[in-house]
Amino acid sequence: MENAIEIHNLTKKFGDFTAVDNISFTVRKGEIFGFLGANGAGKTTAMRILCGLSIPTSGGGTVAGYDIVREPEKIKRHIGYMSQKFSLYPDLKVWENIRLFGGIYGLSDKEIASRTRDILSGLGMEDVRNSFVDSLPLGWKQKLSFSIAMIHNPRIVFLDEPTGGVDPETRRRFWELIYEATSGGVTVFVTTHYMDEAEYCDSVSIMVDGRIEALDSPAALKEKYGAENMDAVFRMLAGRAKRGE
Amino acid sequence: MNAIEVHDLSKSYGKVRALSGISLEVENGEIFGLIGPDGAGKTTLFRILTTLLLADEGSASVNGLDVKKDYAAIRRQIGYMPGRFSLYQDLSVEENLEFFATVFGTTVEENYDVIKDIYSQIEPFKERRAGALSGGMKQKLALSCALVHKPSVLFLDEPTTGVDAVSRKDFWNMLARIKASGVTVFVSTPYMDEASLCDRVALIMHGKIIDSGTPAGIVAKYPYTLLSAKGTPMYPLLKYLRGKEGVINCFSFGAEHHLAIDSSVTDARKILSDMTEAGFKDCDVHRISPGIEDCFMNLAGENVRK
Incomplete structure (x- = not known):
């Protein structure tokens, strides 16, 4: 079976600095893949390449079946992306945000209308369709932002620290949304600073100084490093980092 | 001062x-x-x-x-x-x-x-x-x-x-x-x-x-009995536990689920045997002390209900 992501010997240099140092990994279709690392380990650089926003210095691979060097534009159209820092336009209404992103991804008016109905009823947000996104509670914004990232039915969605700063219950409800999405076959690639969330992933990779130091299921990683939880695994590996941020 | x-x-x-x-x-x-x-x-x-x-x-x-x-x-x-x-x-x-x-x-x-x-x-x-x-x-x-x-x-x-x-x-x-x-x-x-x-x-x-x-x-003020539960598969287990009598709430905490129970209605042993009977594998249920996150979620929930 084809993998959602296949990366071979990926390297990205900025001048003398090797931000991503010869990494290789695969993400299976339908799995939740946790992409962890200390600040400055090279996660953001690697993620930008996977999302078609940056071209590697050497190495290559595919995301959603498209070549990361030759077809970055196709990758952008076929993946979903959500970040806690930026996703929705606060000064647009709920339906306007859906309309905008539907348009950006090239959906027809008819598709947008039907997707809008699906999203609003799926989230129980019909009553706030005319509210400005700014006025919504953070938990709602987050769910809406996730649904909008999936508006074009991407086969893989990238979530960049999706739960930063939200309250503990909302954080957990969000992961339940992720589980629902993967049960429908979507592949999820997620970064987080909450180590309990690493336990929710099928596979976890830990980047240290530009390289992938460990990649396995949380259970296998805990066993390998004799650690009680993923927090301890992370500290053991990321604590060895030589370079600053 | x-x-x-x-x-x-x-x-x-x-x-x-x-x-x-x-x-x-x-x-x-x-x-x-x-x-x-x-x-x-x-x-x-x-x-x-x-x-x-x-x-x-x-x-x-x-x-x-x-x-x-x-x-x-x-x-x-x-x-x-x-x-x-x-x-x-x-x-x-x-x-x-x-x-x-x-x-x-x-x-x-x-x-x-x-x-x-x-x-x-x-x-x-x-x-x-x-x-x-x-x-x-x-x-x-x-x-x-x-x-x-x-x-x-x-x-x-x-x-x-x-x-x-x-x-x-x-x-x-x-x-x-x-x-x-x-x-x-x-x-x-x-x-x-x-x-x-x-x-x-x-x-x-x-x-x-x-x-x-x-x-x-x-932590000492936490009002319920708190259990930790594990079993495969985890997400269906979460939904299963939420539907059980005597379970006040249930959330995932890393590799386990935490569930607050009404101890006059149910206990760890009963939940464990029910889980096993329902077909979950590698089950484990035991009592734990709550952490601040458990307390926060409980208090925040109470605050919303008020």
Whole structure:
């Protein structure tokens, strides 16, 4: 079976600095893949390449079946992306945000209308369709932002620290949304600073100084490093980092 | 005299009530944590206490000085590290530090012993522009700048947000040393696990303090019997447990689920046998003590229901 992501010997240099140092990994279709690392380990650089926003210095691979060097534009159209820092336009209404992103991804008016109905009823947000996104509670914004990232039915969605700063219950409800999405076959690639969330992933990779130091299921990683939880695994590996941020 | 006193403080921005009737006391020389998610009102409270914003109602004092009347005196006695990077990007490390020292009418040399522990780690890079520093080094510089005038109370607004688990631990070790030098530390964080590193904490949500006290004291007040449950597959198990009689709530906590139960209706043994019977594999259920995160979720839930 084809993998959602296949990366071979990926390297990205900025001048003398090797931000991503010869990494290789695969993400299976339908799995939740946790992409962890200390600040400055090279996660953001690697993620930008996977999302078609940056071209590697050497190495290559595919995301959603498209070549990361030759077809970055196709990758952008076929993946979903959500970040806690930026996703929705606060000064647009709920339906306007859906309309905008539907348009950006090239959906027809008819598709947008039907997707809008699906999203609003799926989230129980019909009553706030005319509210400005700014006025919504953070938990709602987050769910809406996730649904909008999936508006074009991407086969893989990238979530960049999706739960930063939200309250503990909302954080957990969000992961339940992720589980629902993967049960429908979507592949999820997620970064987080909450180590309990690493336990929710099928596979976890830990980047240290530009390289992938460990990649396995949380259970296998805990066993390998004799650690009680993923927090301890992370500290053991990321604590060895030589370079600053 | 307490380092910080807050009585019935409220603040609204238009229709949005950022703080509603907050009261708390921070004792001299302690690390006091204000713990809650984004949008809970943490930064608003920091801005009022650091005299940058006026409350609508209520009163507050720092070192016995009123935040409104005595704002000028307070500013000389406190150090403040805002959530957003607060330094001058185009000045060097050394220039930033000298600037902050000068503003407070002192010199780096005079108070070098106060910042030495932290500043010595970035001193080798003192000629580098602040904008070109790594995140961890920026944080150390910002902390040095907030301490250079020898404040008696240090305000740190979300110093560890977006910081990885290893660097967060380093930062808390620095705070312990600052506390040991006699400075009162008032720190906010969205990370519940940092509560155990504070002497006392206040949990804040939707502009209200939902509980405060020592971390152990808050945990002791948890009203239910809490169980940890494991079984394969985990997500269907979560939904299964939520539907069971006597289960008050159930949430995932890393590799296990935590469920609050009504012990007059059910117990660990019954839940375990039901799970096994329902076909879940590798099952384990046992009683655990709650953590601050369990308490926060329970209190936040109660607050919404009220």
